[in-house]
Amino acid sequence: QKEVEQNSGPLSVPEGAIASLNCTYSDRVSQSFFWYRQYSGKSPELIMSIYSNGDKEDGRFTAQLNKASQYVSLLIRDSQPSDSATYLCAATDSWGKLQFGAGTQVVVTP
Amino acid sequence: KAGVTQTPRYLIKTRGQQVTLSCSPISGHRSVSWYQQTPGQGLQFLFEYFSETQRNKGNFPGRFSGRQFSNSRSEMNVSTLELGDSALYLCASSLGPLDNGREQYFGPGTRLTVT
Numbered sequence: 001q002k003e004v005e006q007n008s009g010p011l012s013v014p015e016g017a018i019a020s021l022n023c024t025y026s027d028r029v030s031q032s033f034f035w036y037r038q039y040s041g042k043s044p045e046l047i048m049s050i051y052s053n054g055d056k057e058d059g060r061f062t063a064q065l066n067k068a069s070q071y072v073s074l075l076i077r078d079s080q081p082s083d084s085a086t087y088l089c090a091a092t093d094s095w096g097k098l099q100f101g102a103g104t105q106v107v108v109t110p
Numbered sequence: 111k112a113g114v115t116q117t118p119r120y121l122i123k124t125r126g127q128q129v130t131l132s133c134s135p136i137s138g139h140r141s142v143s144w145y146q147q148t149p150g151q152g153l154q155f156l157f158e159y160f161s162e163t164q165r166n167k168g169n170f171p172g173r174f175s176g177r178q179f180s181n182s183r184s185e186m187n188v189s190t191l192e193l194g195d196s197a198l199y200l201c202a203s204s205l206g207p208l209d210n211g212r213e214q215y216f217g218p219g220t221r222l223t224v225t
Contacts, residue, residue, distance in 0.1 A: 032211030043200055043216040044153070051211060088153065096209025097166050098143065100153040 003029045004091050006101035013083075013108050019076040021104050023089030026070070029099050033065055033072045036088040038103065044088055047074070079108045112137065114203050114217030122223045128189040131220045135182050135203030141165075142184040143214060144176060147198040156199075159184055160207045188222075196224045 003026045013019040025033075032051050036044035050056045050063040050072065062075040072091075076083055086103040093099055115134045123129050135142050144156040155168040159178035176186040182203075188195055198219045204212035 031209075034213065036216075043198075043219045046213055046215060049211075049213050090153075092208055092211060095166055096158065096207060097155045097168065098208055098214065099155070100145075102152045 002026070002101075003093060003099040004089055004101040006087075006089050006104045008102055009105040009107075011104055011106045013076075013079045013106060015079060015081060015108055015110050017079055019079045019083065019106055019108070021074045021076075021087050021089075021106070022071060023073065023101055024071045025089075025091050029091035029093045031094070032092040033063075034090040034098075035061075035063060035072075035074045036090060036100075038086045038088060040085075047087075076106075079106075081108050081110060084108045114201055114215055116199075116201050116217040116220050118220060119218065120221045120223075122225060123191050124225055125191055125193060127191050128187060129191060129222060130185055130187045131199055131201075131222075133184045133186075133201030133203075133217060135184070135201075136215060139203035139205055139215075140182050141204045141207050141212065141214075142178055142182065143202045143204075143208065144184070144186050145200040145202065146170070147200060147219075148196075153200070156186065158208055165207055165209075191224045193224050196222060198222075 035047045038044045060077045064073045088103045089101040141160040143158040158166045178184045201217045202214040204214045
């Protein structure tokens with residue numbers, strides 16, 4: 001089992017709708033969690049970090065962490081065509097290595 | 111504040127050669143990590159340096175090595191290049207070591223092609 005798992009998508013979302021991305025993780029990664037956005041041909045860009053159970057909001061983005069169920073999610077409200085990208089979930093393991101999921105491709109359709 | 115910079119941005123090498131990639135972190139950041147990104151394997155952790163010391167290493171052969179200088183700039187070296195080493199190599203910097211849960215910021219990457 002991989003430490004961090006994501007559905008590869010693509011996730012097709014109508015413009016203006018909410019995009020919901022999920023990520024599950026193993027016991028080997030349990031400390032800090034991050035969401036990155038990566039446009040095709042570009043490097044990952046940090047969207048948000050989350051460390052404790054609950055929700056964390058930043059603009060149109062909300063990250064949710066549930067340690068009991070071992071999942072972390074990202075909601076994108078009022079999705080725009082510019083949100084079309086691959087979203088990477090990452091978590092720090094107990095040795096301090098950052099483990100990435102394979103990424104979920106999001107396509108926002110006008 | 112300037113972001114993470116990486117040089118060169120593109121590189122073409124021949125099998126068997128060696129290559130050195132350079133990374134300058136965000137000013138004030140003391141931790142530098144390196145990653146390899148390929149379509150098949152995704153983003154894979156190579157190693158992390160903090161205060162000139164390697165703190166962690168991923169599951170890569172010894173051909174992959176790195177170092178960090180006193181000004182926090184880092185280099186990674188790949189010797190005896192193989193075709194499978196063709197990838198996007200990304201450097202990321204953070205204020206402190208990864209096991210403190212620090213946020214990492216990525217550079218633009220170096221696209222290495224091995225022929």
